[in-house]
Amino acid sequence: MAEYQTEAAVIIVGGGPSGLATAACLHELSIPYTLLERQDCFAPLWQKYSYDRVHLHLPKHFCQLPLMPIPPSYSKYLSRNEFVQYLNDYVSRFRIRPRYRRLVETASYDEVAGKWTITARNLGSGEEEEYTPRFLVVATGETCDPKIPEVEGLHSFTGETLHSTEYRNGEKFAGERVLVVGSGNSDAYNVEGIVHAALILLKYLPLKWVDWMVVMLSRCVYGDLSKFGIQRPKEGPFALKLKYGKYPVIDVGTLNNLINSRQIQGDDYLLSDDGLPKPNFPNHWKGKNGLYCAGLSRRGLYGAAADAQNIAHDIKAQLSFK
Numbered sequence: 001m002a003e004y005q006t007e008a009a010v011i012i013v014g015g016g017p018s019g020l021a022t023a024a025c026l027h028e029l030s031i032p033y034t035l036l037e038r039q040d041c042f043a044p045l046w047q048k049y050s051y052d053r054v055h056l057h058l059p060k061h062f063c064q065l066p067l068m069p070i071p072p073s074y075s076k077y078l079s080r081n082e083f084v085q086y087l088n089d090y091v092s093r094f095r096i097r098p099r100y101r102r103l104v105e106t107a108s109y110d111e112v113a114g115k116w117t118i119t120a121r122n123l124g125s126g127e128e129e130e131y132t133p134r135f136l137v138v139a140t141g142e143t144c145d146p147k148i149p150e151v152e153g154l155h156s157f158t159g160e161t162l163h164s165t166e167y168r169n170g171e172k173f174a175g176e177r178v179l180v181v182g183s184g185n186s187d188a189y190n191v192e193g194i195v196h197a198a199l200i201l202l203k204y205l206p207l208k209w210v211d212w213m214v215v216m217l218s219r220c221v222y223g224d225l226s227k228f229g230i231q232r233p234k235e236g237p238f239a240l241k242l243k244y245g246k247y248p249v250i251d252v253g254t255l256n257n258l259i260n261s262r263q264i265q266g267d268d269y270l271l272s273d274d275g276l277p278k279p280n281f282p283n284h285w286k287g288k289n290g291l292y293c294a295g296l297s298r299r300g301l302y303g304a305a306a307d308a309q310n311i312a313h314d315i316k317a318q319l320s321f322k
């Protein structure tokens, strides 16, 4: 086993927007960190696995990462290219240099040393690397792995099948008959005014009330959909998103799951078996023994930005206290 020697006090697992935001906040506070990303680029979900015409579905001020606002010249709803450009500028500005092609496989806490031992597979050389930081930040995403269900008869289907992460645009399907299976679309999110107002209201009012208002407004806009066989869920969209983590995305289908938290030994407090935080908001980001998670609160980029700032300041406080 090759032990990777690093002065880094913190290991961040995952180079998506949440990991990048955490890295920037740590950089700003002059805290050394190492960021491990299994793919060969940052934010692979956006650079490699999104279709051409995808746009952020929330207005840009809800999607910016800490310390660097999205420029006024960018569209209100960023296109994929704009978002990737923004992330690119973000990485340059905060000099974020992830160690790519590092798949984190295990993490365990050593009570005596007061440190984590993290093993990562170097996907280039095949070697196993070991890291021993004091703090561990899990930023592995809520939706980074495609979920492809077993569909009876699919193997004998003679046409082409692909998961939405492989879809770029419709050009090659021109003139073909295409069946799209699955939609993670939430009706409330399609109404710009409603979602905008709701997100602001969420800062001041309980989620239950905002949900009620959103459902009422959405009823006014769409009317009764049950005549088309579409039954509304009993709970409101924000409650559903929190409870089941369903994302309001179009055509992307349901992506799922992250690092298997059962491999984090030394944590029975922060992450559940499905990799999501056990403590409720707003206490979801901090575990015990220097373990944190960023971007797993089902609150999108806005939530990830808040997590990153909280984590960096908490680590700073602990390092100063030592």
Ligand SMILES: Cc1cc2nc3c(=O)[nH]c(=O)nc-3n(C[C@H](O)[C@H](O)[C@H](O)COP(=O)(O)OP(=O)(O)OC[C@H]3O[C@@H](n4cnc5c(N)ncnc54)[C@H](O)[C@@H]3O)c2cc1C
Pocket (backbone or CB within 6 Å): 013, 014, 015, 016, 017, 018, 019, 036, 037, 038, 039, 042, 043, 044, 045, 050, 054, 055, 056, 057, 058, 062, 063, 102, 103, 104, 105, 139, 140, 141, 142, 143, 144, 247, 249, 250, 252, 258, 259, 294, 295, 296, 299, 300, 301, 302, 304
């Ligand atoms: C189509 C689409 C549109 C969206 N639009 C919005 C929007 O408008 N506003 C909003 O707030 N949110 C939006 N989201 C939701 C969310 O903000 C994004 O998914 C965002 O990319 C989440 O960032 P993340 O860093 O938490 O996770 P990811 O982007 O999923 O990054 C996680 C990273 O961790 C890496 N990783 C995982 N496991 C390991 C491991 N074991 N070792 C090393 N690396 C690992 C992955 O390779 C990945 O790079 C959207 C999502 C999708 C899919």
